[in-house]
Amino acid sequence: MNAVVLSTEWAIAIVIVFGVLWVAFGWWLGRNNRTLDDFMLAGRNVGFAFASATAMATWITSNTTLLAPQLTYELGVWGMLGYSMAALGLILFAPLAKRIKALMPHGYTCGDFIRRRYGRVAWYVFLIVALAYSFGWLVSLGMGGGILISTLSGLDYRVGMSAILFICVCYTLLGGLKAVIATDFVQTIIILIGVILIAYVGISKLGLEEIHTAVEAKSPQLLNLLFPAALMFLFNNIFFGIGEIFHSNVWWSRAFAFKDKIGKKAFLLAGVLWLPIPIVTGFIALAAPALGLYPASSDMVGPLIAAKILGGVGAFFVFIVVFSAMASSLDSLLAATSDLITKDIYGGIINKNADKEKLLKVSKVSIVILGVITWALCFPRIDTLAAILMITGAFVASTIWPIVFGLYFRRLNGTVAALAMAGGSAVGLTLYFQVGYYVSALSSCVVSLFVCLIGLMAYDEKFDWKRLQ
Template identity: 50%
Template sequence: MIILVGLVVVAIAVLIQIDIADVHSKLSTNRPMLLSVFFPAALMALFNKMLFGFGEIFHSNVWWSRAFAMREGVGPKAYALGGLLWLPVPIVAGFLGLAAPALGIGISQPDTVGPLVAATLLGTGGALLVFVVVFCSLASSIDSLLAATSDLIVNDIIEPIHRQVSSGNRSRMTDATKRRASSIAIVCLGVLSWAVAYPNIGSLATVLFFAGPMVGSCIWPIVGGLYFRRPSPSAAGASMVIGTAVGLWSYFAIGWFVASLIGASVSGIVFGLLTWLAPDDFIFASLAEETP
């Protein structure tokens, strides 16, 4: 809600300062391709980001942990409402990008559009508002990632090991033990994240685009593994590895706007070929967890 309020405030400030017709006129004169629906770079970027978003939802334990925590019938309503609430965000963000030339603002990096527009129109207050919005968006993502990843580590790694070493029986971990293990996992993950981020490997946009091929390469193996018996572990693993490798190559050789697109495409082709050439017959009942 803070993110939505911040974007609406900035958008209203833009509309007060300039006229939509003036924005269109200046774009038509100076940057006509930005108004073209068939602008090649824009189309590639659109599908690249779309596949990145799909892969993020499929591969991230944040979404799975929330889906598993919902009672029956809540999931469709919750995700539909969340999508509707988030719909204004890309619309307003795109509008700010189109309005920047009309305001005479030079954009050197794509992820600086919002802060520059807000600071230009609203001064120090606008810069502070954007800082709060960005901080809230990062904090909401980071705490979800830490919690979801700690759940993954505790339930899929630590608890199976605990069962094996507990005098040969299959006893479960107590809730208190799980809570302590989750707390330790969150702290360790936080320290690891700081260590990785400390060298300043680039902007947030750079990190996201670089991760795009890895994320996009997860789409087809996960979808195929969820709904079909024939995909094999080798098909899933090979499609992720090859798709990621080719996608990262395209990131450096071509550009960020095709990395996720190429990675997801190659992953899908490899996954389909290996599933056809070496099919498996997975038994879904084997996923049922045994109770002590």
């Protein structure tokens, strides 16, 4: 099927215009960055509106705009509902953000917390998990960019992927977290207006009843509330989403960066506003049977349907929406992973005596290095977006309980936390390959909980919270 609906010239023009805008905006925002706190944490002074928008935008990724339709196409109604349950991660992180800011008012990364709370062994395991997830997400975002551009415009996958990575690296480098958060605000508005327009026009052109009738006639299992794989996916995705947010420095750096008393309400609002987005981006995939569309690669079903219904204008909007969604997550991930590399790996292992000025330089260099590594990993298009993302579920879900218990209970010790993360990840990965992606996060989370509960019963460590200050 010829999916190209936007001329190559238009695609290049959009990438250049948005690229120049984001980079210039990043430079302007970062021109007054002087200290490590300015660059890594936006001066720890982010207000409610920007805080809510950045939490929301970062969670609206290419996966929300490409994977939600794909999952709806494959798993039906539960696919989009299951994806929207990832909002629980944001909502449940809200009280944690408040607790994190209170316990560690001068903290920088989630690695800081794990090291001080559990010691070095658990910290090493956590760093492996966190970096595996970060690269999994970075690769899925980079690949998403390349796939989108090549599918919609015919431009070579590698050119599109390189362009998006280059733009995000440039403005993150120039403006730090301040640029990331401010662009997130603008990108959130663009994304929301885009997906809403596409959905309204899609409904008015095709008709909801016609979509439902066609699905019921041609693929009734997509409307089945007892679709077993879809139900497993629903629960798996809840724990995956929670694990992604609870452990990732993307969210911890925001908890540190938001003004006092802002974190809890910002994450709550972001979660509530995010909840319906996967349904809005996903339901359109159910129009595939009505349109007789059967894409070769299911991760492109959303953009293809939007383009088919809306023509060139639809392709234009889809392009801008997904481009913004990818940028809003890619920049956050670059900044947060660079913080982890700078503070934990460089400052914690390689050069423990590094001062803040040195760390600021390392932070900028690591953004560039991360961009290059991501580019190299994305270069061969290795798998579908879902597979890349879902494999990281086994890792991240294993961190949920060590983080929650670690933040609220003094009893859990470092050895148990390390075992919980390692054991959960191992079981989750095994089941990912033996059974399927829809059980990996769930099983990882259950094993980790089991280990933590045994640890809580067996040991009674009285951790001193002041050690986190």
